[in-house]
Amino acid sequence: MSKPETMAKPNDFSRRDALKAGAAIASAPAILKVYAASDAVKFGVIGVGSRGSYLVDHLAKLDTGRCVALCDVNQQALDETARKVSTHPRKYKDYRELLADKDVEAVVIAVPLYLHFAITRDALEAGKHVFCEKSLVFKADEVHALRALAAEHPKQILQVGLQRRYSLYFQSVKKMIDDGVLGTVTHIHAQWHRNPGWTMKPGGKDNPKNWRLFREYSGGLMAELASHHIDVADWFFGAHPEFVVGVGGLDFWKDGREVFDNIQLIYSYPGGRKLMYSAITTCQHLPILCSQRPEFGLVVMGTAGAVEMTLGSDNALPTALWFREPEQATASASWAQAGPQKGIPIITPATQVDWNNDSFLSRESKLARRWLYDKGLMLPQEDRNPVDTELESFLSDVRSGNRPRADLEVGLADSTAVILSNIAMDENRRVYFKEIETMGLPVPPAPATAKPSAPPSPAIMKPAAAAPSTEPNP
Ligand SMILES: NC(=O)c1ccc[n+]([C@@H]2O[C@H](COP(=O)([O-])OP(=O)(O)OC[C@H]3O[C@@H](n4cnc5c(N)ncnc54)[C@H](O)[C@@H]3O)[C@@H](O)[C@H]2O)c1
Numbered sequence: 001m002s003k004p005e006t007m008a009k010p011n012d013f014s015r016r017d018a019l020k021a022g023a024a025i026a027s028a029p030a031i032l033k034v035y036a037a038s039d040a041v042k043f044g045v046i047g048v049g050s051r052g053s054y055l056v057d058h059l060a061k062l063d064t065g066r067c068v069a070l071c072d073v074n075q076q077a078l079d080e081t082a083r084k085v086s087t088h089p090r091k092y093k094d095y096r097e098l099l100a101d102k103d104v105e106a107v108v109i110a111v112p113l114y115l116h117f118a119i120t121r122d123a124l125e126a127g128k129h130v131f132c133e134k135s136l137v138f139k140a141d142e143v144h145a146l147r148a149l150a151a152e153h154p155k156q157i158l159q160v161g162l163q164r165r166y167s168l169y170f171q172s173v174k175k176m177i178d179d180g181v182l183g184t185v186t187h188i189h190a191q192w193h194r195n196p197g198w199t200m201k202p203g204g205k206d207n208p209k210n211w212r213l214f215r216e217y218s219g220g221l222m223a224e225l226a227s228h229h230i231d232v233a234d235w236f237f238g239a240h241p242e243f244v245v246g247v248g249g250l251d252f253w254k255d256g257r258e259v260f261d262n263i264q265l266i267y268s269y270p271g272g273r274k275l276m277y278s279a280i281t282t283c284q285h286l287p288i289l290c291s292q293r294p295e296f297g298l299v300v301m302g303t304a305g306a307v308e309m310t311l312g313s314d315n316a317l318p319t320a321l322w323f324r325e326p327e328q329a330t331a332s333a334s335w336a337q338a339g340p341q342k343g344i345p346i347i348t349p350a351t352q353v354d355w356n357n358d359s360f361l362s363r364e365s366k367l368a369r370r371w372l373y374d375k376g377l378m379l380p381q382e383d384r385n386p387v388d389t390e391l392e393s394f395l396s397d398v399r400s401g402n403r404p405r406a407d408l409e410v411g412l413a414d415s416t417a418v419i420l421s422n423i424a425m426d427e428n429r430r431v432y433f434k435e436i437e438t439m440g441l442p443v444p445p446a447p448a449t450a451k452p453s454a455p456p457s458p459a460i461m462k463p464a465a466a467a468p469s470t471e472p473n474p
Pocket of ligand 1: 047077113211
């Protein structure tokens with residue numbers, strides 16, 4: 001019979017044992033899976049600026065794909081990225097030429113937001129599978145048009161770069177929520193706080209590198225930062241918001257930018273559940289996870305417990321702490337609620353001991369890591385950057401035809417939230433998510449006016465088709 005997990009006693013191990021075991025594991029030869037080159041998905045990357053070039057680096061680690069083409073209007077970015085790719089990709093300055101390249105099966109799109117729709121549309125029409133960075137689209141009409149277009153191309157994969165969906169930590173917390181471990185989850189707090197955030201480069205609006213700061217090209221903090229956390233809230237709550245209210249300000253960076261430099265929003269989900277969101281550009285402190293991480297993270301709050309979590313970078317991978325809700329205090333002892341509380345590290349399968357199959361060293365190493373977590377000497381981290389997982393998953397879905405976790409509907413819901421949140425802040429009103437259903441659709445032609453003397457015809461007596469309403473739905 002296998003020993004249950006709870007019988008593990010990580011505290012029995014000294015720190016020296018831990019380090020010894022860890023070193024032994026680290027020096028064990030890696031087992032490499034070799035993928036047949038002919039099976040590798042031949043892909044091109046459109047837009048190799050900051051994100052595109054980062055994705056190229058991560059894609060290079062995967063033997064399930066082969067970079068055969070790159071595209072950027074900026075020759076320097078194109079040349080620099082091409083130089084680091086060992087597969088000698090063809091270089092294009094016009095994305096339509098890359099899409100006409102028959103060798104390209106799939107494209108990764110990492111251009112500025114205002115170009116996402118046109119390039120994704122053209123890529124689908126050219127028969128390519130698409131991975132497009134978040135936010136998927138920019139405007140309400142693009143939400144409707146992309147949904148219709150994707151329905152015409154059901155065999156092509158469309159994935160959005162919402163990498164939290166691919167994190168084991170985020171998947172584990174989703175399972176805790178679904179299994180009731182946190183009780184009823186009523187609130188999520190999320191933040192992405194930077195200092196100083198985006199800076200204006202010389203040239204203002206004429207410099208393409210400043211695209212994020214101008215409304216013609218960008219959805220601002222909503223599209224660039226909040227989109228990630230709204231997607232997580234939708235996923236964790238298993239629902240979309242009913243309405244959003246928010247305050248956005250352009251209060252601190254007087255450099256000619258047009259987008260807000262700080263935003264605070266509240267999203268109301270069915271059942272009164274709420275997401276509270278904040279993005280600022282004047283302080284990067286993150287008051288969760290023992291303040292060991294900066295900038296972004298979220299707290300998921302339920303009637304039986306809470307989880308603090310974040311996704312990091314290549315050097316600081318995702319992590320999470322679970323806090324069990326204390327026993328109900330009596331009125332006379334309510335002061336006790338201010339006592340210390342210790343977060344329990346949520347561990348990934350990589351640190352879960354398999355008593356039947358793990359080798360001695362593997363088991364010791366796992367227990368040692370858990371001991372370090374338990375002592376607060378180490379923050380438990382996911383073993384893999386979810387960006388690697390999302391890209392690997394995209395390539396695998398291209399081959400298998402499986403539906404991506406961050407698929408079209410996930411991407412469109414996320415874009416809808418971005419679009420409606422900006423409207424809520426711009427128009428200073430409560431915006432209902434149902435409004436997207438009529439927003440951005442062509443206005444039906446007005447019925448012909450009848451001559452005053454003619455008797456009213458049944459057609460004229462019928463009420464005119466409603467124009468898209470800007471009034472909140474009840
Ligand atoms: N998922 C994430 O965590 C994440 C992180 C960062 C950025 N992003 C997203 O990636 C996208 C790109 O952001 P970025 O930071 O790389 O911006 P960037 O400005 O650094 O890069 C954009 C690149 O696109 C190129 N480009 C512009 N027009 C083009 C065209 N018509 N054809 C080909 N190339 C063109 C530019 O020359 C530039 O090199 C954005 O949508 C952003 O939100 C996602």
